[in-house]
Amino acid sequence: MLVWTVCAALIVCGVLLRHPYLFQDVQYVLAKIKRRRFVLKCMQTNYSILDRFLDLVKTQPQKTLIYFKDEMFTYREADVLSNRAARAFLQAGCVKEGDAVALFLGNQPMFLWLWLGLLKIGCPGALLNSNIRSKSLLHCLNCSGATTLVASEELLDAVKEVLPHLHEQQITVFILADRCETAGVESFIDKMNQASSEPISKELRSHLTMQSPAAYIYTSGTTGLPKAAVVTYSKVWNFSLLLATTGVNSKDVIYDTLPLYHSTGLLVFTGAVERGIPVVLRSKFSASQFWDDCRKYNVTVIQYIGEIMRYLCNTPQKLSDKNHKVRLAVGNGIRADVWRDFVRRFGEIQIREFYGATEGNFALLNYSSKMGALGRHTFLHKMFFPYAVIKYDADKGEPLRDSSGFCMEVEKGEPGLLVTKITAKAPFTGYVTDLNQTEKKKLHNVFKKGDLYFNTGDLLRIDEDNFMYFHDRVGDTFRWKGENVATAEVADILVLTDCVKEANVYGVKVPGGRAGMAAVTLMDGLKFDSTVVFKHVEDFLPSYARPRFLRIQVCLLQLFTLFAFVVKPLSVEQDVFDSLALKTKMSTNGKERT
Numbered sequence: 001m002l003v004w005t006v007c008a009a010l011i012v013c014g015v016l017l018r019h020p021y022l023f024q025d026v027q028y029v030l031a032k033i034k035r036r037r038f039v040l041k042c043m044q045t046n047y048s049i050l051d052r053f054l055d056l057v058k059t060q061p062q063k064t065l066i067y068f069k070d071e072m073f074t075y076r077e078a079d080v081l082s083n084r085a086a087r088a089f090l091q092a093g094c095v096k097e098g099d100a101v102a103l104f105l106g107n108q109p110m111f112l113w114l115w116l117g118l119l120k121i122g123c124p125g126a127l128l129n130s131n132i133r134s135k136s137l138l139h140c141l142n143c144s145g146a147t148t149l150v151a152s153e154e155l156l157d158a159v160k161e162v163l164p165h166l167h168e169q170q171i172t173v174f175i176l177a178d179r180c181e182t183a184g185v186e187s188f189i190d191k192m193n194q195a196s197s198e199p200i201s202k203e204l205r206s207h208l209t210m211q212s213p214a215a216y217i218y219t220s221g222t223t224g225l226p227k228a229a230v231v232t233y234s235k236v237w238n239f240s241l242l243l244a245t246t247g248v249n250s251k252d253v254i255y256d257t258l259p260l261y262h263s264t265g266l267l268v269f270t271g272a273v274e275r276g277i278p279v280v281l282r283s284k285f286s287a288s289q290f291w292d293d294c295r296k297y298n299v300t301v302i303q304y305i306g307e308i309m310r311y312l313c314n315t316p317q318k319l320s321d322k323n324h325k326v327r328l329a330v331g332n333g334i335r336a337d338v339w340r341d342f343v344r345r346f347g348e349i350q351i352r353e354f355y356g357a358t359e360g361n362f363a364l365l366n367y368s369s370k371m372g373a374l375g376r377h378t379f380l381h382k383m384f385f386p387y388a389v390i391k392y393d394a395d396k397g398e399p400l401r402d403s404s405g406f407c408m409e410v411e412k413g414e415p416g417l418l419v420t421k422i423t424a425k426a427p428f429t430g431y432v433t434d435l436n437q438t439e440k441k442k443l444h445n446v447f448k449k450g451d452l453y454f455n456t457g458d459l460l461r462i463d464e465d466n467f468m469y470f471h472d473r474v475g476d477t478f479r480w481k482g483e484n485v486a487t488a489e490v491a492d493i494l495v496l497t498d499c500v501k502e503a504n505v506y507g508v509k510v511p512g513g514r515a516g517m518a519a520v521t522l523m524d525g526l527k528f529d530s531t532v533v534f535k536h537v538e539d540f541l542p543s544y545a546r547p548r549f550l551r552i553q554v555c556l557l558q559l560f561t562l563f564a565f566v567v568k569p570l571s572v573e574q575d576v577f578d579s580l581a582l583k584t585k586m587s588t589n590g591k592e593r594t
């Protein structure tokens with residue numbers, strides 16, 4: 001008997017020595033399978049995130065759900081307010097079950113009451129980016145198919161700008177105010193206040209299944225104009241369980257500074273509801289207020305994107321840097337050097353880096369203690385959640401295929417394109433009303449005839465020890481202020497002006513990230529008209545996508561700069577941007593010289 005035990009122990013030791021991460025790998029895959037079972041059960045019983053919320057309203061009505069500035073809202077209050085919002089929609093007579101309603105507002109509790117209210121009457125919210133204006137606003141609204149728009153009072157001017165077009169398309173417009181003087185715009189808050197707070201009957205959402213859309217979230221994809229990705233109820237579950245997987249528990253308090261109209265921001269809210277915990281909501285990320293907020297609200301979990309961590313590391317050191325209760329950071333895009341600085345400066349905070357796209361059907365999590373890694377490439381993981389990292393031809397912008405026309409997996413250490421198999425368990429729900437774009441994200445006949453993969457557009461690298469690292473994005477996007485900028489979209493917009501013939505857009509490194517640079521050539525015989533181009537860019541592109549630098553070239557291949565001109569610097573609050581503003585001034589001077 002003893003002999004057998006010793007033998008077994010030796011074998012286990014041997015395996016562990018050769019595969020030091022085996023235990024974690026198995027644990028992770030098992031946790032993921034368990035999560036999948038939970039979602040499948042929810043799918044069988046039609047148990048949605050809204051049902052979860054309503055259950056919590058019953059079991060913990062007095063627990064805080066939202067802290068916002070000096071206000072707080074309990075689960076019960078959130079229920080009451082969203083009931084009123086739902087009724088206001090119904091009583092206005094413009095919305096029936098299944099209709100999308102566009103929400104156009106920044107982070108504030110009302111965003112959540114409106115969204116929950118819409119879920120209660122079986123309607124998806126089309127979550128518009130609150131930075132978009134003019135043509136891009138109309139485009140995003142149009143591709144959601146929504147016939148009702150609700151905007152915050154601060155955005156009234158942006159709405160007025162496009163009001164004739166909205167009326168032309170018979171869109172009902174509400175503004176979040178007690179009353180509204182603008183003709184053709186209705187107030188909403190007064191209607192909400194007058195509405196009853198009684199629970200909304202389940203009958204009103206009787207058609208919902210887990211495949212119904214809960215939200216449309218706009219993504220740049222990797223190319224073209226923003227697209228509305230369909231986020232179904234089952235997807236909301238899949239997103240939300242990420243917090244549970246990273247070890248967030250029912251005693252935590254989570255800090256949400258990212259826009260709720262992005263999946264990263266919304267995920268924190270739905271994930272918190274899944275856990276039954278409070279969310280500290282901020283209208284906008286502020287590096288200088290970050291830790292004060294964490295102390296004020298006893299935050300234990302923070303969410304990040306790469307830029308956030310860098311901004312935090314760039315703030316002046318303080319004695320209180322380690323004085324907080326934050327134990328866990330969940331997010332994506334942190335670089336190894338920032339990771340090191342962050343932990344050194346702010347204390348032993350566990351960092352859980354994950355990978356996933358709004359419209360994707362796959363996620364990865366760094367569950368091992370490997371700095372900078374996104375996750376692990378294991379046989380087990382691949383078996384249950386099929387994906388591949390394949391050879392990619394960057395010049396052609398498509399995967400490399402062998403002589404029989406199939407894709408090839410990369411060697412260890414070599415970057416390749418991550419593609420994830422589309423199956424019933426991992427569906428790709430696509431974009432609303434844009435079948436062409438949906439089709440573009442699909443890759444056919446990858447390893448055999450008839451198979452189907454989702455093209456993530458992300459290049460990953462797998463090292464000798466099977467750790468996966470993010471390498472780059474294809475399709476040319478760069479991130480600026482936390483938003484993905486699709487370079488082709490910006491270029492398409494620039495060439496619509498009379499004077500610009502060709503444009504090539506890319507991100508250039510500046511302190512604080514990558515800023516947009518547009519290299520353009522001019523139409524023969526035409527001068528560059530900066531006023532017209534400026535106005536055009538302002539009309540068509542959201543502020544984060546507008547190029548900060550522009551270089552006029554004789555031809556696009558020749559890097560011969562005639563001059564650089566800079567559109568006015570953003571209103572930014574982080575210190576790091578001051579140095580950017582400085583550079584901006586310098587190149588503006590440069591312009592005067594030429």
Ligand SMILES: *[C@@H]1O[C@H](CO)[C@@H](O)[C@H](O)[C@H]1NC(C)=O
Pocket residue numbers: 044045046206207208209
């Ligand atoms: C879930 O909803 C669908 C569609 O309404 C319905 O066919 C199915 O019976 C429901 N399942 C349960 C368990 O209620």
Ligand SMILES: *[C@@H]1O[C@H](CO)[C@@H](O)[C@H](O)[C@H]1NC(C)=O
Pocket residue numbers: 138139142
């Ligand atoms: C909105 O989309 C429809 C087709 O779905 C199109 O006919 C219409 O021109 C679009 N409107 C705008 C403003 O883009």
Ligand SMILES: *[C@@H]1O[C@H](CO)[C@@H](O)[C@H](O)[C@H]1NC(C)=O
Pocket residue numbers: 296297298
């Ligand atoms: C944070 O914790 C302290 C001490 O435990 C407590 O006094 C305070 O009320 C808490 N603050 C919030 C917002 O819960």
Ligand SMILES: *[C@@H]1O[C@H](CO)[C@@H](O)[C@H](O)[C@H]1NC(C)=O
Pocket residue numbers: 035036037039040232234235238361424425426427429
């Ligand atoms: C969410 O996960 C479940 C379980 O893995 C799967 O069946 C479902 O299709 C997923 N939904 C989406 C939209 O990815």
Ligand SMILES: *[C@@H]1O[C@H](CO)[C@@H](O)[C@H](O)[C@H]1NC(C)=O
Pocket residue numbers: 436
């Ligand atoms: C889809 O693509 C086809 C061919 O590329 C084009 O003719 C069609 O107009 C496109 N449809 C939309 C809605 O963009």
Ligand SMILES: *[C@H]1O[C@H](CO)[C@@H](O)[C@H](O)[C@H]1NC(C)=O
Pocket residue numbers: 350351352353365366367368369370371372373
């Ligand atoms: C990922 O790696 C870092 C750095 O070693 C580690 O501190 C962190 O705990 C890891 N993440 C997870 C989920 O374990």
